[in-house]
Amino acid sequence: MNEKCPNILLILTDQQRIDTMKCYGGTVCQTPNLDLLAEGSIVFDNAYASCPICTPARASLQTGYYPFNVGMQANTYGAHCLIRELPDDPMLLSRQLLKQDYSAGYTGKWHLGHGKEIVETEDFRRYGKKSITFPEFQYNIRSLPTDLGYEGDDFPGHGDGGYEYPEYLHYLEENNLHFETVNTLSGNFDVHTASEVVSPIESTVEFYLTERAIHYIDRFRRRKSPFFFALNFWGPHEPYMAPTKHLDLYRDQQLEPWPNFYDNNENKPSIHKARMANSKDWMAFEPYVKHYYGFMSSIDEQIGRLLDYLKRNDLFDHTTIIFSADHGESLGIHGGLSDKAFFMYEETCRIPLLVKPAGSKQEIRREDRFIGSCDLYSTILELSGVPRETANSRDGRSFVPLLDGESDIDWPDCVVTECSGLENVLFTQRMIRHGNLKYVFNCGDLDELYDLNQDPHEMSNLVANRTYASTLAFMRGKLAEWMNEHQDGLLKLFKRMREV
Numbered sequence: 001m002n003e004k005c006p007n008i009l010l011i012l013t014d015q016q017r018i019d020t021m022k023c024y025g026g027t028v029c030q031t032p033n034l035d036l037l038a039e040g041s042i043v044f045d046n047a048y049a050s051c052p053i054c055t056p057a058r059a060s061l062q063t064g065y066y067p068f069n070v071g072m073q074a075n076t077y078g079a080h081c082l083i084r085e086l087p088d089d090p091m092l093l094s095r096q097l098l099k100q101d102y103s104a105g106y107t108g109k110w111h112l113g114h115g116k117e118i119v120e121t122e123d124f125r126r127y128g129k130k131s132i133t134f135p136e137f138q139y140n141i142r143s144l145p146t147d148l149g150y151e152g153d154d155f156p157g158h159g160d161g162g163y164e165y166p167e168y169l170h171y172l173e174e175n176n177l178h179f180e181t182v183n184t185l186s187g188n189f190d191v192h193t194a195s196e197v198v199s200p201i202e203s204t205v206e207f208y209l210t211e212r213a214i215h216y217i218d219r220f221r222r223r224k225s226p227f228f229f230a231l232n233f234w235g236p237h238e239p240y241m242a243p244t245k246h247l248d249l250y251r252d253q254q255l256e257p258w259p260n261f262y263d264n265n266e267n268k269p270s271i272h273k274a275r276m277a278n279s280k281d282w283m284a285f286e287p288y289v290k291h292y293y294g295f296m297s298s299i300d301e302q303i304g305r306l307l308d309y310l311k312r313n314d315l316f317d318h319t320t321i322i323f324s325a326d327h328g329e330s331l332g333i334h335g336g337l338s339d340k341a342f343f344m345y346e347e348t349c350r351i352p353l354l355v356k357p358a359g360s361k362q363e364i365r366r367e368d369r370f371i372g373s374c375d376l377y378s379t380i381l382e383l384s385g386v387p388r389e390t391a392n393s394r395d396g397r398s399f400v401p402l403l404d405g406e407s408d409i410d411w412p413d414c415v416v417t418e419c420s421g422l423e424n425v426l427f428t429q430r431m432i433r434h435g436n437l438k439y440v441f442n443c444g445d446l447d448e449l450y451d452l453n454q455d456p457h458e459m460s461n462l463v464a465n466r467t468y469a470s471t472l473a474f475m476r477g478k479l480a481e482w483m484n485e486h487q488d489g490l491l492k493l494f495k496r497m498r499e500v
Contacts, residue, residue: 005100005385006358007319009217009310010230010376011303012061013296014054014109015237015340016325018352020296023364029293030249033304037323040356042365042403047353048415048433049327050373052340053422054111054158054237055081057326057373062086062093062112062148064377064394066418068488073420075158076114080426084136085143086112091394093377094149097228100384103220106150107212108232113143114157150230152216161241162205162234171211177203181241185287192277192331192338194240194291196247201298204243206233210302214309221315228384231306235295236329238339242294249297250290257282260345260457263334267461269445271427272343277336285332292331320383321356324376334458341422344431344440344448345458349417357403367402370415370433375399395486416482428490432479439475441494449475476500 056067220227374396
């Protein structure tokens with residue numbers, strides 16, 4: 001095997017808070033396998049999603065572009081997703097990996113294409129839009145993993161946890177298994193659902209996906225070329241499906257409210273109410289948090305199983321392992337906010353990122369420079385042998401030099417997260433982090449400014465604080481510079497509205 005081109009394993013969770021992990025200060029959620037992985041990894045402390053919504057963030061991983069440069073600014077078949085199926089392109093991650101003679105594999109959540117048959121029979125028609133004909137349908141464009149060069153599994157659309165796909169149901173039948181849950185929680189929430197899984201661990205989607213990953217990696221390792229494999233869990237995104245053994249880790253605990261739970265939201269944007277739950281009682285949220293933790297612990301167990309497979313087959317030391325999430329989760333922050341989008345708090349925008357390089361044993365190292373979703377695309381390309389100049393030709397930038405410990409590299413001093421709304425609510429936002437400061441442009445609503453050194457839980461919006469007037473002007477100028485550099489079409493409107 002060419003040591004200059006390692007195997008690459010990308011493990012991606014969906015909607016995972018960073019405080020579920022010990023290396024990010026988590027004290028309750030138990031993820032022993034990720035803890036162990038972190039001990040031999042570079043831990044990135046300031047990684048941010050390109051967008052705190054599934055489809056846009058995942059489009060950035062596959063294209064290296066911010067969602068506004070792709071046209072996928074909301075979940076597929078949402079009201080403001082211009083592109084319904086991820087366009088095939090020679091610079092897609094999969095196409096570039098194949099060009100480097102990699103075996104490229106994929107399983108799990110995709111959410112970058114449905115295919116005509118899925119949308120017309122269920123997902124789209126249930127919203128009543130029966131008369132709309134999309135150009136993707138007319139030209140028979142379908143963008144699932146195997147359509148774009150990956151070997152692996154095609155799971156169209158969002159997947160709702162993966163529980164209804166024929167492939168998973170066939171796996172259960174073939175192995176004489178059934179999936180069973182009890183004690184479903186719904187309460188008075190309109191976005192959170194949770195259940196306890198009482199059937200065997202082997203019946204869970206997480207176990208099934210790990211089996212699929214092992215299946216393909218076992219095929220790839222017998223070839224002469226290196227491999228890239230992406231394992232994409234649907235969890236811990238709701239529905240929070242926690243197996244009994246993992247829920248028992250938290251069932252009898254009394255969880256402390258989030259440090260920012262009791263926020264009266266004074267001087268905060270009104271758009272935040274779009275995702276405000278019906279209850280402001282911590283006791284109403286606590287059972288969901290316990291299931292969320294249990295779900296994450298279940299995923300962690302399966303990650304451990306995959307890592308054990310790599311070690312048994314002499315692959316672990318020859319594989320660069322990247323662990324991250326598409327975006328974070330709220331779960332009651334700031335007085336009952338639920339799900340994501342419409343607010344740019346750290347819990348939803350900041351993501352975990354561990355990188356265990358191939359080769360010699362690494363000691364844990366922290367990296368505090370800003371990283372974005374598009375940088376993952378560029379980094380994977382450079383690791384696979386794509387020249388750095390080509391890997392950096394889109395919105396992202398390869399952080400391979402940071403993995404190599406280069407300290408004098410010229411690196412961007414800020415990172416941006418965008419959002420365009422969710423479901424049927426269109427709302428334009430840009431968030432920029434620079435140093436300890438965070439500024440959020442909320443188009444048509446109140447902007448936000450936070451000093452994270454003084455206010456790490458983002459309780460006090462400083463946008464109207466005269467003491468921070470020059471700081472606000474600086475951050476708006478910083479965002480305008482970034483928007484100009486990345487050809488963000490919002491720039492003209494932003495400058496007009498905020499007199500930058």
